[in-house]
Amino acid sequence: MALLNDIDGLQKPDNHYILVLYPGAETYESLKNALAPLISDLIILKKRGFNQIGGYYWSVELYFSSDWKFLAICLGMKSANTLHFCPWCDCSKNEMNTTSKKINKSMDNIKVNYHKINGHTKEPLFHMILLHNWMFDELHILLRITDRLWELMLSDLRRENVNEEIWKEKILLEMKQLKISFQFWYKRNSNNLLHTSLMGPDKLKILRELDLTAIFQSRT
Known part of the structure; x- marks a missing residue:
């Protein structure tokens, strides 16, 4: 209260x-x-x-x-x-x-x-x-919106006719530059791509500083 x-x-x-x-x-x-x-x-x-x-x-x-x-x-x-x-x-x-x-x-x-x-x-x-x-409360709204935007971005990248390893490597490089611990992996016996679950401060840093241009250049 x-x-x-x-x-x-x-x-x-x-x-x-x-x-x-x-x-x-x-x-x-x-x-x-x-x-x-x-x-x-x-x-x-x-x-x-x-x-x-x-x-x-x-x-x-x-x-x-x-x-x-x-x-x-x-x-x-x-x-x-x-x-x-x-x-x-x-x-x-x-x-x-x-x-x-x-x-x-x-x-x-x-x-x-x-x-x-x-x-x-x-x-x-x-x-x-x-x-x-x-x-x-604004925190939960922000976290949910961030989750959806991230999922949509990955979904768009996976639908593109481009080498998946290229954009995954670029995302990992961006995360490293932001000092965020992040990894991709596949669920066992499936094609479901999983990734590190991000906490609030890391999500906020991604919203502010992630270079989307560098990531989406992998499509060209």
């Missing part, structure tokens, strides 16, 4: 507070039981606000941010790879390129009619938080 209006201290670890420590499985039923006291407190906090020592009163607006899996669980939704995946609107995978979609769900409606809404299977756990205050 953190206070979002504490602009100067928001990014400091000392200003983030742990509310629940839970060693169990990350499932809806388990989280519902483990988070019951917190959910009850948040309902009261949202309704009554906060009275600070000294007579100050603070109204409270709650926000929720996490990775997609945890957010979907807490919203009572199916996983991100299902047909109706969006927490905020009714779009399906077939409409992912439709840019006119807007937030057309509401938390009040989801709480009461979740069984009638595509993609939802259970009542939201944190129903006291307005739906437009739910968001994915």
Whole structure:
């Protein structure tokens, strides 16, 4: 938990507070039981606000941010790879390129009619938080986008009529120059090309500094 209006201290670890420590499985039923006291407190906090020592009163607006899996669980939704995946609107995978979609769900409606809404299977756990205050954290979005871009780049290179060893060698050379430990290998008894799993700092360095021109020159 953190206070979002504490602009100067928001990014400091000392200003983030742990509310629940839970060693169990990350499932809806388990989280519902483990988070019951917190959910009850948040309902009261949202309704009554906060009275600070000294007579100050603070109204409270709650926000929720996490990775997609945890957010979907807490919203009572199916996983991100299902047909109706969006927490905020009714779009399906077939409409992912439709840019006119807007937030057309509401938390009040989801709480009461979740069984009638595509993609939802259970009542939201944190129903006291307005739906437009739910968001994915930037780190997980960045990591997922980076993974997809990397997979698409390798897929394009493999489809080209070019010696695979050439572009693999160029990628390895670029990684060496960036001081990133990286290797290619094939899964045993298959043609599936695997590679070293990259961590966040290395992915960020690749986004900033990888020379794609040098790699794609292998196609000419």
